[in-house]
Amino acid sequence: MDPNTTETEWGSKAWRLLSEVRSQSPLIQCITNFVSMDIVANTLLSAGASPAMLHAAEELPDFTPRAAALVVNVGTLSPSWLPAMKAAARLCMTLATPWVLDPVAASASAFRLDACRELLKLRPTVVRGNASEIIALSQASAAAQPHTNAASKGVDSVHKSMDAVEAAKLLARTSGAIVAVSGATDIVTDGNRVVGAHNGVAMMQKITATGCSVTALIAAFVAVDKSHALDAAVSALAVFGVAGELGMKMAKGPASLRMHLIDELYGLDESALNSHVNVTSL
Numbered sequence: 001m002d003p004n005t006t007e008t009e010w011g012s013k014a015w016r017l018l019s020e021v022r023s024q025s026p027l028i029q030c031i032t033n034f035v036s037m038d039i040v041a042n043t044l045l046s047a048g049a050s051p052a053m054l055h056a057a058e059e060l061p062d063f064t065p066r067a068a069a070l071v072v073n074v075g076t077l078s079p080s081w082l083p084a085m086k087a088a089a090r091l092c093m094t095l096a097t098p099w100v101l102d103p104v105a106a107s108a109s110a111f112r113l114d115a116c117r118e119l120l121k122l123r124p125t126v127v128r129g130n131a132s133e134i135i136a137l138s139q140a141s142a143a144a145q146p147h148t149n150a151a152s153k154g155v156d157s158v159h160k161s162m163d164a165v166e167a168a169k170l171l172a173r174t175s176g177a178i179v180a181v182s183g184a185t186d187i188v189t190d191g192n193r194v195v196g197a198h199n200g201v202a203m204m205q206k207i208t209a210t211g212c213s214v215t216a217l218i219a220a221f222v223a224v225d226k227s228h229a230l231d232a233a234v235s236a237l238a239v240f241g242v243a244g245e246l247g248m249k250m251a252k253g254p255a256s257l258r259m260h261l262i263d264e265l266y267g268l269d270e271s272a273l274n275s276h277v278n279v280t281s282l
């Protein structure tokens with residue numbers, strides 16, 4: 001992280017990065033779960049990025065080198081998809097293209113946890129999960145064998161993000177990735193510094209795949225500022241949270257929040273980010 005970023009400067013940093021996403025419109029390859037494909041693509045489009053949901057192994061050598069960033073999300077993992085996930089991540093590692101791992105429901109099964117551990121070895125730039133996912137992956141990646149004692153409830157977290165601070169720091173240190181934990185306070189760490197983004201509304205948890213969407217938004221932000229992945233991840237989480245806060249003013253429930261969040265993300269301006277972004281060092 002740029003150590004000079006003060007709390008009041010995060011709003012302008014988030015605005016600068018969102019403006020870069022809008023002007024560069026980075027191509028983001030998403031190998032993501034079936035549930036999330038629509039909202040992830042619409043989130044990226046409304047932020048100004050260009051999503052492409054390609055996952056056939058045969059297409060990767062042609063396509064992945066053209067992407068500005070990659071998302072690998074294991075939400076609806078099956079054995080037939082894993083080789084393409086690994087091949088795309090390996091290409092990104094070779095080409096120094098940023099890529100972001102979303103370890104959805106990491107501890108749901110040994111197969112899934114082992115897949116996440118193997119993907120971690122391919123040096124993701126950022127890992128973004130909810131607290132239960134990060135705790136499970138952190139425990140498993142620190143152990144010799146893929147196992148976890150961490151509680152979980154499928155794709156939903158049973159922990160608060162603040163319960164995952166030490167796990168996130170350990171995972172960042174063992175993997176070399178920036179680690180982001182979503183929740184009431186979004187936490188981002190490189191293993192040393194810990195930054196909290198306090199934006200968002202609880203109703204966002206009642207829309208499926210908002211976490212997957214913010215993972216993809218992180219990829220778009222990292223794509224336009226590769227050398228400052230921590231700042232980019234914090235900014236993306238804050239921007240998505242502000243869109244949720246503004247959208248909530250018009251929403252009647254999860255379905256209309258989904259619509260208004262995407263509209264607000266599309267319409268965000270400098271003054272909204274300067275007045276709403278709430279990021280602190282933890």
Ligand SMILES: Nc1ncnc2c1ncn2[C@@H]1O[C@H](COP(=O)(O)OP(=O)(O)OP(=O)(O)O)[C@@H](O)[C@H]1O
Binds near residue numbers: 131201
């Ligand atoms: N209590 C809360 N208050 C404010 N914002 C929240 C709260 N809980 C979650 N969020 C926001 O909701 C979004 C999704 O986070 P969440 O932790 O629910 O992801 P997830 O569990 O991975 O979701 P999914 O698996 O459905 O994609 C993030 O932008 C996060 O900041």
Ligand SMILES: Cc1ncsc1CCO
Binds near residue numbers: 104208
């Ligand atoms: C509900 C669900 N199940 C597998 S992936 C997914 C989307 C939220 O992660």
Ligand SMILES: [Mg+2]
Binds near residue numbers: 104
């Ligand atoms: Mg998730």
